[in-house]
Amino acid sequence: MSNWTRVAAADDCPAGQLLGVDAEGVPVVLANVDGTICALRDECSHEEYALSDGDLEGDEVVCVYHGARFEACSGANKALPAVRPVKSYPVEVRDGDVYVDVG
Numbered sequence: 001m002s003n004w005t006r007v008a009a010a011d012d013c014p015a016g017q018l019l020g021v022d023a024e025g026v027p028v029v030l031a032n033v034d035g036t037i038c039a040l041r042d043e044c045s046h047e048e049y050a051l052s053d054g055d056l057e058g059d060e061v062v063c064v065y066h067g068a069r070f071e072a073c074s075g076a077n078k079a080l081p082a083v084r085p086v087k088s089y090p091v092e093v094r095d096g097d098v099y100v101d102v103g
């Protein structure tokens with residue numbers, strides 16, 4: 001079941017930046033990879049810290065706490081200490097607003 005929720009204005013998440021948002025109670029981190037906005041659950045798979053506290057380096061989200069890395073658009077884990085991916089969500093930008101489908 002889809003459940004599209006407006007979470008931000010696209011201008012609030014410029015290229016190269018992360019933005020933590022709430023999608024109907026689901027913590028989500030938006031990542032703007034060269035103009036394409038992707039969305040992951042805003043919780044590291046290593047420990048339960050917010051990925052939005054970290055940084056976006058290229059197409060990877062870097063957790064500020066212990067250095068795990070995740071592919072920003074798929075959530076695939078790319079560096080230890082994370083051994084599991086994080087969930088990714090579909091994103092649409094409509095009329096300058098960002099919508100995420102948290103299902």
Ligand code: FES
Pocket residue numbers: 044045046047048049063064065066067068081082
């Ligand atoms: S909480 Fe993210 S790397 Fe440990």
